[in-house]
Amino acid sequence: MTMLARLLVVLVALAHVGFLVLEMFLWSGPTGQRVFAMTPEFAEQTAVLAANQGFYNGILAAGLLWGALTNNRAFMIFFLLAVIAAGVFGAFTAKMSILYLQAAPGLVALLAVLAARPKQAA
Numbered sequence: 858m859t860m861l862a863r864l865l866v867v868l869v870a871l872a873h874v875g876f877l878v879l880e881m882f883l884w885s886g887p888t889g890q891r892v893f894a895m896t897p898e899f900a901e902q903t904a905v906l907a908a909n910q911g912f913y914n915g916i917l918a919a920g921l922l923w924g925a926l927t928n929n930r931a932f933m934i935f936f937l938l939a940v941i942a943a944g945v946f947g948a949f950t951a952k953m954s955i956l957y958l959q960a961a962p963g964l965v966a967l968l969a970v971l972a973a974r975p976k977q978a979a
Contacts, residue, residue, distance in 0.1 A: 862973040863925045865966035866933050869940060870921035872962060873914045880911030917943070930975055937967040 883889040884907040885900045895903075917940055924932030944960025 859969070859973040862933075862966070862969035863928070865962075865969045866921050866925045866937065869937065869962050869966045870918045870925065872959070873918035873921070873940070876914040876959075877911040877918065880907040880914065882911075884908070884911075913943075930970060930973075933970050934967065937963050937970065941967065 879889060879892060884893075885897070885904050889895070889907075890897060890900050893900075917936055920932060920936035921940070923929070924936060940963035941960045944955050944958075944963060948954075948956035948960065
C-alpha cells in the first residue's frame with residue numbers, strides 16, 4: 858500500500874471526525890446553525906437526528922482509521938465504499954453538495970487504494 862493511498866484514507870477519516878463533531882456537538886449552536894443554514898428552532902428539533910448521523914460518521918471514521926493504521930486493504934475498501942454510498946444517498950436525499958464533500962473524496966481515496974499494489978507475501 859502506498860503512503861499516498863493511506864494518507865488519503867486518513868484525510869477522509871478526519872473529514873468524518875469533523876462531521877461527527879458538527880453533528881453531535883455543534884449542531885444546535887451558532888456554528889452548526891451557520892454551517893447548515895438552520896434556525897435555532899429547527900436545530901433544536903433535529904438535534905437528536907443529527908447526533909445519530911454524527912455517530913454513524915464516527916463509525917466510518919473509526920473503520921477508515923483502523924484500516925489505515927493496520928494497513929488492512931479490505932477494511933479501507935469496505936469503509937470507503939460505505940462513505941461513497943452514504944455520500945451519494947445524502948446528495949440525492951438531502952443536499953447535492955454532500956456528493957462533493959463526502960462521496961468524491963471517498964472515491965479518490967478508493968481509487969488510490971485500488972491502484973496501490975498490495976505487498977506480496979514472502
